[in-house]
Amino acid sequence: MAAQSTIEQPGRTSPPDRPTPAARRPARPGAAALRFASRTWRPAAVLAAILVLWWVVTAAELVKPYLVPSPSATFDVVRAQPGYFAHHTWITTYETVLGFVIAIAVGVLSAVVMVYSPTVEKSLYPLLLFAQVIPKIAIAPLFVVWLGFGLSPKVVVAVLMAFFPIVISTVTGLKSIDPEMLQLSATMGAGPAQTFRKIRFPAALPHLFAGLKVAATMAVTGAVVGEFVGANEGLGYVILQANGNLDTPTLFAGLVVMSLLGVVLFVVVELLEHLLLPWHASRRTDATTTTM
Amino acid sequence: MTVGNPTTDAAPGATATGAAVEIDQVAVRFRTKKKDTTALRDVTLRIAPGEFVAIVGASGCGKSTLLKLVSGLLRPSSGQVRLDGEDVRGPRRDIGYVFQRAALLEWRSARRNILLQAEMRRLPKAQARARVDELIAMTGLTGFEDAYPNELSGGMQQRVALCRALLHRPPVLLMDEPFGALDALTREQMNVELRRIWRETGTTVLLVTHSIAEAVYLADRVIVMTPRPGTVAEVIDVDLPAERDYGRTMSDPVFARVTGRIRDLLGATTSAD
Numbered sequence: 001m002a003a004q005s006t007i008e009q010p011g012r013t014s015p016p017d018r019p020t021p022a023a024r025r026p027a028r029p030g031a032a033a034l035r036f037a038s039r040t041w042r043p044a045a046v047l048a049a050i051l052v053l054w055w056v057v058t059a060a061e062l063v064k065p066y067l068v069p070s071p072s073a074t075f076d077v078v079r080a081q082p083g084y085f086a087h088h089t090w091i092t093t094y095e096t097v098l099g100f101v102i103a104i105a106v107g108v109l110s111a112v113v114m115v116y117s118p119t120v121e122k123s124l125y126p127l128l129l130f131a132q133v134i135p136k137i138a139i140a141p142l143f144v145v146w147l148g149f150g151l152s153p154k155v156v157v158a159v160l161m162a163f164f165p166i167v168i169s170t171v172t173g174l175k176s177i178d179p180e181m182l183q184l185s186a187t188m189g190a191g192p193a194q195t196f197r198k199i200r201f202p203a204a205l206p207h208l209f210a211g212l213k214v215a216a217t218m219a220v221t222g223a224v225v226g227e228f229v230g231a232n233e234g235l236g237y238v239i240l241q242a243n244g245n246l247d248t249p250t251l252f253a254g255l256v257v258m259s260l261l262g263v264v265l266f267v268v269v270e271l272l273e274h275l276l277l278p279w280h281a282s283r284r285t286d287a288t289t290t291t292m
Numbered sequence: 293m294t295v296g297n298p299t300t301d302a303a304p305g306a307t308a309t310g311a312a313v314e315i316d317q318v319a320v321r322f323r324t325k326k327k328d329t330t331a332l333r334d335v336t337l338r339i340a341p342g343e344f345v346a347i348v349g350a351s352g353c354g355k356s357t358l359l360k361l362v363s364g365l366l367r368p369s370s371g372q373v374r375l376d377g378e379d380v381r382g383p384r385r386d387i388g389y390v391f392q393r394a395a396l397l398e399w400r401s402a403r404r405n406i407l408l409q410a411e412m413r414r415l416p417k418a419q420a421r422a423r424v425d426e427l428i429a430m431t432g433l434t435g436f437e438d439a440y441p442n443e444l445s446g447g448m449q450q451r452v453a454l455c456r457a458l459l460h461r462p463p464v465l466l467m468d469e470p471f472g473a474l475d476a477l478t479r480e481q482m483n484v485e486l487r488r489i490w491r492e493t494g495t496t497v498l499l500v501t502h503s504i505a506e507a508v509y510l511a512d513r514v515i516v517m518t519p520r521p522g523t524v525a526e527v528i529d530v531d532l533p534a535e536r537d538y539g540r541t542m543s544d545p546v547f548a549r550v551t552g553r554i555r556d557l558l559g560a561t562t563s564a565d
């Protein structure tokens with residue numbers, strides 16, 4: 001059926017064509033894979049180019065190997081001690097995800113309270129801003145003093161880093177609701193809880209997800225900053241150790257794994273967004289005239 | 293709790309007139325930091341059950357404010373508003389509201405957008421579903437039930453909004469420039485359908501519009517308002533037959549006379565624009 005189903009500008013024309021299911025979701029798994037490939041090949045190409053550049057620079061010995069190790073030397077480090085890297089990656093992942101989840105819970109909750117109570121908003125906003133502008137690296141030692149060398153200070157720094165974008169985006173999302181929609185809800189006899197659940201919160205989700213994507217990468221940074229200040233495990237610890245030993249291949253390996261962790265978390269959030277908000281405008285492939 | 297049946301045993305005396313909507317010497321003043329605006333002054337209106345009333349007037353003369361008063365979304369600064377004989381004190385559930393923008397939820401299909409009304413009111417599911425099917429058929433949305441708002445044309449979106457407003461069989465339907473964003477052809481089509489739907493449902497309709505032709509074609513009475521601060525300049529009875537073929541109505545001498553009169557009034561009163 002795909003052959004002739006040209007979707008002529010769904011909307012705006014009268015009489016409009018019947019929307020085909022294809023307008024919403026790809027019909028076959030093959031199509032989905034194709035779309036995924038068409039979306040990812042560009043960034044993949046850029047990544048490959050960077051790798052090639054890295055390889056050329058080191059192979060031609062443009063930089064001393066002890067300053068910049070070759071890609072193969074870096075990967076060899078990981079291959080030589082997979083258990084070591086797996087363990088420390090797991091620790092950082094755990095801290096990051098825990099911090100991220102707590103930041104979501106606390107962030108969304110405070111945003112909701114702030115939107116519904118201007119008094120709370122006025123008193124909380126300066127505090128939030130203060131917590132945001134204070135350099136985390138500067139207060140992280142304090143958390144170590146307070147909470148010890150365990151997981152908790154890292155999680156706290158991750159929460160602090162991730163919290164702000166979540167609050168801001170959720171507040172923006174909840175406030176951007178069409179006032180007429182709220183009035184309509186009132187004439188339907190809906191209470192505040194019903195209006196929130198069925199209208200206001202779903203409408204805020206696209207904004208919230210924008211904040212979550214920023215927050216996901218911030219959480220990784222937070223966890224590693226926490227580890228820098230005082231830890232005996234985690235990727236931050238690996239990097240710090242390698243730095244002390246002038247072991248650049250391990251240092252580079254740590255950096256690569258850390259970046260991958262951030263990217264994976266980001267992609268997970270994006271996938272979740274695609275699953276939960278198939279309706280959102282940013283996802284619409286506008287005016288698709290499929291010729292297949 | 294039950295919706296659907298508009299009859300009430302409201303305060304004695306209040307229903308003596310049997311009006312669906314009564315507006316009594318109402319004034320509305322908005323106070324903002326910068327200045328005070330008098331949106332409406334000394335508005336008195338009486339609308340009978342089942343009547344179709346159109347409201348026309350310059351931009352900013354308080355037409356939307358008037359509808360918000362009737363729905364209870366806004367309280368008058370002075371005067372009284374009664375709906376179905378009862379004083380309006382807060383948002384009223386026994387109305388249907390249609391805005392210029394359809395105000396549909398993007399993440400819900402047409403059918404589920406209409407069902408929002410039933411969900412908010414906690415109406416029995418089966419009953420609500422049957423009613424949605426009925427409305428979809430009545431408004432010509434058949435085949436578009438599962439389409440999402442972004443897949444619908446402006447006219448289709450307004451049909452969905454209309455179905456949502458009619459789901460609970462409100463005794464009074466408030467429409468605020470519902471077809472203002474549609475192209476001329478779709479608009480005419482929607483006018484014809486609204487007229488038919490109104491005749492089928494017997495609902496009292498208050499329609500705010502910028503189109504004089506739309507007002508006269510649809511309404512039994514047209515309320516012409518003065519520029520801000522708005523008040524009723526004149527109420528014009530439209531002596532056209534109940535059965536109104538669109539083309540024939542447009543060429544009817546009565547239609548020409550009434551639209552001419554309204555145009556004169558608006559021209560005279562909006563010369564400031």
Ligand SMILES: Nc1ncnc2c1ncn2[C@@H]1O[C@H](COP(=O)(O)OP(=O)(O)O)[C@@H](O)[C@H]1O
Binds near residue numbers: 331349351355
């Ligand atoms: N919430 C409000 N706060 C302050 N002024 C308002 C508000 N709503 C409407 N107004 C003012 O009241 C006047 C009438 O508005 P409105 O009823 O929307 O006019 P219309 O629908 O006829 O164009 C306008 O001057 C508008 O600026």
Ligand SMILES: [Mg+2]
Binds near residue numbers: 355356357468
């Ligand atoms: Mg208006």
